[in-house]
Amino acid sequence: MFKIFLIEDDTTLFNEIKERLSQWSYDVYGVTNFEQVLQEFTTINPDLVVIDIQLPKFDGFHWCRIIRSHSNVPIIFLSSRDHPTDMVMSMQLGADDFIQKPFHFDVLIAKIQAILRRVYNYNTESLDLKSWCGATVDYAKNTVANENGTVELTKNEMFILKVLIERKNSIVSRSDLIKSLWDDERFVSDNTLTVNVNRLRKSLDKIGIGKFIETKVGQGYMAKEEEQ
Structure with missing residues (x-):
């Protein structure tokens, strides 16, 4: 079972995403302390991270930069902001994909499946x-x-x-x-x-x-x- 670390402070959206992903047998973890995201990431050791840009304390760009300095785990950004620079910034920081809110859950699931298949199947193929x-x-x-x-x-x-x-x-x-x-x-x-x-x-x-x-x-x- 793949572990997904969902860094999202909107409780309603978090619960909905968790429910949808659980239906696909993904094990979804959330953040309990938004000042200790890296520590929780290290403890969970997820296979993929989904992170919102607008977060309390520090934004998603900050945590992406910190996570990427420790790990090459796949990262998908979520954002409600309609700024092309957000996507560019995400890719420059090492994110693997970017999804703008509101989004269809089938799109999120398709992207997660494609990245997991690419990253983990690829590593064992050759x-x-x-x-x-x-x-x-x-x-x-x-x-x-x-x-x-x-x-x-x-x-x-x-x-x-x-x-x-x-x-x-x-x-x-x-x-x-x-x-x-x-x-x-x-x-x-x-x-x-x-x-x-x-x-x-x-x-x-x-x-x-x-x-x-x-x-x-x-x-x-x-x-x-x-x-x-």
Whole structure:
């Protein structure tokens, strides 16, 4: 049974989400003290976090930043605010998805299922190391290493890189990437994909290989590697 940590201060909404998710056999935990979110997260050790932006004491961005500094657990944001910058901020902080309130519960459940399937099934499907552009890509540890050092990627960053490497030197369309990542592109914006790819490229820049993730305007992305 997957454990979901729901960081939501609206008791009515929390209870409704918990009831719906329990019907799908998810074990849902809430916050008892909004000043001790990290401690409760550590105790629960959830498989996925759903977090509202507007919270007492500190907002969801604060807690996402804190959680992400300790763990790569998947994070979904909820927000009643209609600001595009909220989505951008969420992705930049390492969140995996963003849902605006009010939302249909089927959408939330579909997103949770897709992320859990992607993250946890993916980790058990392939533990192989991959060589790309002189770097060792470790799918199991979410790391990329070369003579310049090692960088740790988020789940989304590694998944995107894996898809691109498997089709290296070929263009992968934005539509194909979105479908691979979220299973149903109706629930995902182009902007979300752009932020994730930019974040991947920035991570790889730290070891000098970000330039090999190329943007093909109007087409998609390519993991370039010169054939030996």
